[in-house]
Amino acid sequence: MSAARGRAVASNVVLRSRRGLLAHGDCLTVLPELAKKDRGFDLVYVDPPFNTRVHHGVRGERGARAKGARAYADNFGGVDAFLSMLGPRLLAVREAMSERGTLFLHLDHRTVHEAKLLCDEVFGAGGFRGEIIWVPGNGSRKRSGPSVTHQTLLVYAKGKTTIWNARDPALREPFAATSLRMHFSKKDGSGRKVRERRIAGKTYRYYADEGRALGSVWTDCPAMSANTPLAAETTGYPTQKPESLLERIVRAASVAESRVLDPMCGSGTTLAVADRLGRRWVGIDQSAAAFEVARSRLGLRAP
Numbered sequence: 400m401s402a403a404r405g406r407a408v409a410s411n412v413v414l415r416s417r418r419g420l421l422a423h424g425d426c427l428t429v430l431p432e433l434a435k436k437d438r439g440f441d442l443v444y445v446d447p448p449f450n451t452r453v454h455h456g457v458r459g460e461r462g463a464r465a466k467g468a469r470a471y472a473d474n475f476g477g478v479d480a481f482l483s484m485l486g487p488r489l490l491a492v493r494e495a496m497s498e499r500g501t502l503f504l505h506l507d508h509r510t511v512h513e514a515k516l517l518c519d520e521v522f523g524a525g526g527f528r529g530e531i532i533w534v535p536g537n538g539s540r541k542r543s544g545p546s547v548t549h550q551t552l553l554v555y556a557k558g559k560t561t562i563w564n565a566r567d568p569a570l571r572e573p574f575a576a577t578s579l580r581m582h583f584s585k586k587d588g589s590g591r592k593v594r595e596r597r598i599a600g601k602t603y604r605y606y607a608d609e610g611r612a613l614g615s616v617w618t619d620c621p622a623m624s625a626n627t628p629l630a631a632e633t634t635g636y637p638t639q640k641p642e643s644l645l646e647r648i649v650r651a652a653s654v655a656e657s658r659v660l661d662p663m664c665g666s667g668t669t670l671a672v673a674d675r676l677g678r679r680w681v682g683i684d685q686s687a688a689a690f691e692v693a694r695s696r697l698g699l700r701a702p
Contacts, residue, residue, distance in 0.1 A: 414699045419680040423690040426662035426683040439497035441657035446505040450481045498558035528554040535622030569650040571610035583607040620644040636666035645672040667693030
């Protein structure tokens with residue numbers, strides 16, 4: 400990927416490529432300026448700090464902590480302070496979304512309940528489209544009670560209609576073997592196994608090879624460890640999300656001409672996936688370490 404030289408926007412470094420733009424700075428100040436030219440994002444994925452009260456560092460090639468490469472401090476001193484940080488940024492995000500735009504806000508048990516109420520204020524309670532439970536597959540560690548082994552993505556819409564590619568293979572899963580055996584005994588004219596159901600006077604047709612619609616619990620996008628070089632996509636950046644998770648989201652909630660925004664882009668997973676799928680994208684992060692990791696990952700020329 401080729402990139403033009405960086406330029407300053409409100410004292411923030413911005414790098415451009417053929418499809419995208421990567422900015423170093425706080426999205427609260429950078430996004431309004433960029434949105435003047437890149438208005439109308441159909442998909443926004445936000446993976447903010449989780450308020451873990453941990454200082455996260457970047458890892459080197461063999462998993463060792465890289466000297467002087469602190470990614471970010473995830474400590475806001477309480478939920479109220481965390482929400483005070485998140486609220487204005489969600490408002491800025493909403494202003495930059497298209498009328499058919501969808502927000503995916505990725506959090507865990509520490510703040511997701513309070514963030515849900517905050518999103519209801521920003522988007523209106525009617526903007527809530529559902530939630531996705533992501534199971535990274537890290538296993539249970541807690542011994543004093545049930546471990547929390549999932550994270551939650553809150554899904555909100557700006558307008559009345561959104562993009563949702565329900566028939567995309569990324570949003571389908573195989574029918575259970577019992578279902579295939581019991582219900583798919585017929586074939587259509589092309590030889591595909593099919594099941595038809597008539598409900599309230601309407602006929603529904605299901606194809607065995609297409610699979611069924613994926614539900615709200617995703618267990619098939621395992622996390623890759625950012626602390627060890629076990630996966631080819633590992634960058635060493637902490638809390639890095641797997642490309643399989645972001646690919647499903649991008650394919651589900653955008654189309655070829657869509658713009659995709661990640662205002663806290665970290666290592667640039669959303670941007671890398673959007674670029675690979677042919678979407679235009681914008682990424683922002685105020686961490687110098689994140690900006691450098693994403694810049695290198697996306698093949699952008701250093702400023």
